[in-house]
Amino acid sequence: MASAKSPASAHTWRFFRAGGVDQVRLDSAEDILHLDTLDQKLWVALSCPVKGLEFDERTLALLDIDKDGRVRAPEILEAVAWLKRVLGRPAALIEGREALALADIAANTPEGARLLDCAKHVLHSLGRDTKEISVDEATHVSEILTKAEFNGDGVVVPAALKDGAPRKVAEDIVATGGGVLDRSGRMGFDKAMLDAFYTDAVAYAAWYATGARNAKSILPLGGATEAAANAVALVRAKIDDYFARCRLVAFDPRAQAALNREETAYLEIAAQDLSISSDEVAGFPLAAIEAEKPLPLVAAINPAWAAALRVLQEIAVGPLLGKDVVSLTPAQWSAVQQSLAPFETWRASKAGARVEVLGIDRVRAIVAGAERAILEDASASDLAAADRISAIEDVEKLVRLARDFNRLLHNFVNFADFYARDRAIFQAGTLYLDGRSLDLCVQVNDAGKHATLAPMSKCFLAYVDCTRPGEPKMQIAAAFTAGDSDNLFVGRNGLFYDRRGRDWDATIAKIVDNPISIAQAFWSPYKKLLRWIEEQVAKRAAAADDAANTKLQTGATVAGTATTTGMVPALPKKMDIGVLAAISVAIGGIAVVVGKIMEAFFGLGYLMPLGILGLVLLISLPSMVIAWLKLRQRNLGPILDANGWAVNALTKVNIPLGRSLTDTRHIPAGSERSLRDPYAPKASAWPRVILTLLALAALGWGFWRLGYLHTWWPDCPLPRPAVAAPETAAVTPEGAPVDAPTDTTGAEAGG
Numbered sequence: 001m002a003s004a005k006s007p008a009s010a011h012t013w014r015f016f017r018a019g020g021v022d023q024v025r026l027d028s029a030e031d032i033l034h035l036d037t038l039d040q041k042l043w044v045a046l047s048c049p050v051k052g053l054e055f056d057e058r059t060l061a062l063l064d065i066d067k068d069g070r071v072r073a074p075e076i077l078e079a080v081a082w083l084k085r086v087l088g089r090p091a092a093l094i095e096g097r098e099a100l101a102l103a104d105i106a107a108n109t110p111e112g113a114r115l116l117d118c119a120k121h122v123l124h125s126l127g128r129d130t131k132e133i134s135v136d137e138a139t140h141v142s143e144i145l146t147k148a149e150f151n152g153d154g155v156v157v158p159a160a161l162k163d164g165a166p167r168k169v170a171e172d173i174v175a176t177g178g179g180v181l182d183r184s185g186r187m188g189f190d191k192a193m194l195d196a197f198y199t200d201a202v203a204y205a206a207w208y209a210t211g212a213r214n215a216k217s218i219l220p221l222g223g224a225t226e227a228a229a230n231a232v233a234l235v236r237a238k239i240d241d242y243f244a245r246c247r248l249v250a251f252d253p254r255a256q257a258a259l260n261r262e263e264t265a266y267l268e269i270a271a272q273d274l275s276i277s278s279d280e281v282a283g284f285p286l287a288a289i290e291a292e293k294p295l296p297l298v299a300a301i302n303p304a305w306a307a308a309l310r311v312l313q314e315i316a317v318g319p320l321l322g323k324d325v326v327s328l329t330p331a332q333w334s335a336v337q338q339s340l341a342p343f344e345t346w347r348a349s350k351a352g353a354r355v356e357v358l359g360i361d362r363v364r365a366i367v368a369g370a371e372r373a374i375l376e377d378a379s380a381s382d383l384a385a386a387d388r389i390s391a392i393e394d395v396e397k398l399v400r401l402a403r404d405f406n407r408l409l410h411n412f413v414n415f416a417d418f419y420a421r422d423r424a425i426f427q428a429g430t431l432y433l434d435g436r437s438l439d440l441c442v443q444v445n446d447a448g449k450h451a452t453l454a455p456m457s458k459c460f461l462a463y464v465d466c467t468r469p470g471e472p473k474m475q476i477a478a479a480f481t482a483g484d485s486d487n488l489f490v491g492r493n494g495l496f497y498d499r500r501g502r503d504w505d506a507t508i509a510k511i512v513d514n515p516i517s518i519a520q521a522f523w524s525p526y527k528k529l530l531r532w533i534e535e536q537v538a539k540r541a542a543a544a545d546d547a548a549n550t551k552l553q554t555g556a557t558v559a560g561t562a563t564t565t566g567m568v569p570a571l572p573k574k575m576d577i578g579v580l581a582a583i584s585v586a587i588g589g590i591a592v593v594v595g596k597i598m599e600a601f602f603g604l605g606y607l608m609p610l611g612i613l614g615l616v617l618l619i620s621l622p623s624m625v626i627a628w629l630k631l632r633q634r635n636l637g638p639i640l641d642a643n644g645w646a647v648n649a650l651t652k653v654n655i656p657l658g659r660s661l662t663d664t665r666h667i668p669a670g671s672e673r674s675l676r677d678p679y680a681p682k683a684s685a686w687p688r689v690i691l692t693l694l695a696l697a698a699l700g701w702g703f704w705r706l707g708y709l710h711t712w713w714p715d716c717p718l719p720r721p722a723v724a725a726p727e728t729a730a731v732t733p734e735g736a737p738v739d740a741p742t743d744t745t746g747a748e749a750g751g
Contacts, residue, residue: 019657023042023419032080032409038413052443055411086112088108093402098403100134122138135400148385152383152386152387153389155189157187157188160188189379190379201366204351204355204360204363235308239295260285282304297309426442427440430497431478431496433478433506438481460513464508466506475509480516484519488511490509492508494506635650
């Protein structure tokens with residue numbers, strides 16, 4: 001099935017290739033204004049975060065229409081469509097100046113004319129008689145109006161009300177309802193909260209009036225009725241349980257022991273430190289269970305409930321039944337509850353409970369007062385300023401987009417800034433560490449997500465913690481794209497410079513290991529071999545040291561024993577001859593192998609340099625091929641995706657680009673350099689002597705093997721020729737071999 005092609009566009013697009021992908025060129029204002037005709041599959045990114053970028057955060061916030069913390073492709077296109085309507089001279093987008101000329105605003109469209117009038121008003125309010133408005137001027141006025149008392153969001157803060165009575169009601173509204181956040185950052189109320197507050201106040205006042213009209217039945221104890229009802233509610237379930245148990249005992253006396261809790265229940269808690277609030281004791285009945293027994297309220301009761309029953313007797317039973325009542329029958333308990341039932345019904349129907357904290361007198365005053373109309377007018381006045389505030393915000397947005405939009409697109413629709421080495425907005429600064437400066441440093445917003453996605457970039461990444469006095473701790477992910485990783489480890493310190501030039505202490509916290517360069521891969525096998533040899537030597541030395549210490553301790557122990565007992569210790573067993581033979585065979589085998597290798601090597605003759613090259617390639621080529629394959633897969637996308645981007649293309653970091661992103665240490669051209677090091681270790685002559693002798697021996701062996709040594713020194717034995725297969729000699733007709741030598745001496749003697 002053939003792949004679908006992108007539809008043809010009326011605008012002629014031009015593309016450049018970078019990072020292994022074709023990226024659109026945005027060279028003119030026409031390119032920007034026709035972005036809605038460019039297939040989004042050709043965009044390098046589809047969204048980016050508002051925070052954590054080296055870009056004006058306020059500009060990104062104005063582009064973020066839905067305020068979700070991300071600028072997405074539809075919001076970019078919405079901004080393009082808006083710019084078409086309000087910008088009279090689109091070329092201002094390419095110029096990127098700090099100020100926008102008033103003549104560049106479209107006066108021939110309703111939206112443009114509105115912004116032009118607003119921009120003139122802003123300049124007039126600042127006392128400026130200029131033909132252009134700057135980002136700072138628009139932002140300043142926008143901030144002033146945003147923090148003003150009436151700023152167009154419909155939220156009124158109490159401080160905006162000059163009259164004392166309405167301001168006090170506004171404070172009550174905020175206190176009881178929690179308030180609504182105003183654009184200025186303060187808490188206030190809006191129309192919905194105002195209406196809800198007055199609805200609750202009216203409902204609460206009406207509910208309270210019902211209780212006042214029926215106070216005799218609803219409030220039998222007057223102001224103490226609520227406390228009495230609360231005391232009854234606290235012990236109701238427990239008292240009902242007590243009388244139910246007593247009725248069961250009356251029905252069947254055999255249940256008395258079980259209903260009073262078994263003795264084992266007391267044994268379980270006997271070893272514990274008891275308290276009257278103990279959960280175990282609180283679960284027991286209120287008093288000893290007997291048939292038809294009244295509930296005592298003062299003595300012989302469960303200590304965990306004694307205080308609650310005493311309060312019940314003092315504020316409910318005593319006032320309702322008489323102070324001398326110190327126990328309750330089921331009928332008396334029912335009478336107490338019936339006396340308080342109207343109150344509990346009335347209390348359950350309470351409305352407008354939110355305003356109860358103000359007190360009934362304050363609520364009645366608010367309901368009867370005239371402050372509501374004043375507060376409604378204030379909310380309406382705030383909303384009336386919405387269009388003016390919105391226009392000023394749009395002026396700020398227009399001035400900011402004229403300055404910043406083109407740069408944003410070169411880090412969104414394409415990554416031209418990054419591939420042109422012009423500091424992309426996601427590059428946080430430069431890290432200096434291990435004799436290198438690293439430009440591909442990305443601030444880490446979510447460490448967990450970054451640790452999952454970033455390794456897919458195939459880059460060697462170092463997660464670096466950056467600290468600076470007076471600033472919150474920051475973490476960056478730095479990509480090492482040149483050099484090697486020999487001296488990179490967790491805990492290594494460096495210095496990080498952010499885009500504002502501030503220096504931060506930097507410490508490696510985590511490393512994601514991947515190949516850095518082909519050169520590193522070339523030397524990697526040899527370095528691993530050297531490390532292995534060093535480790536083996538260290539292990540053998542440690543083992544030998546342990547063995548020597550053990551032998552010394554054993555010898556001392558044996559000598560001490562011999563001195564004490566008078567017994568001569570047995571001599572150590574001599575090495576078995578078979579062991580010596582085995583060692584000799586092993587050494588001989590190794591010598592044969594080495595000899596064969598040397599014979600094959602010197603047998604190459606003048607091709608010996610190629611043999612050396614082949615040996616080197618045999619060792620280094622596999623690691624170099626693996627490194628080359630991984631370096632070709634280095635991709636910027638996962639590093640940015642881990643920070644909330646939606647990268648839409650394969651943004652490769654190839655070897656040449658990688659070398660430009662990491663600068664290694666170089667002495668400046670034209671510098672004077674002395675190679676004399678007064679602290680360099682003095683070189684021993686023995687390594688050079690041994691190396692020279694080995695080289696001469698190998699050279700002599702090669703000359704002897706090739707026959708050159710016999711030419712110069714006739715008495716030198718020739719190398720043993722290869723043994724040829726025996727051939728059958730021809731026979732003459734008389735039966736003598738053709739090549740057989742003739743014994744002329746014997747013939748003459750016979751003659």
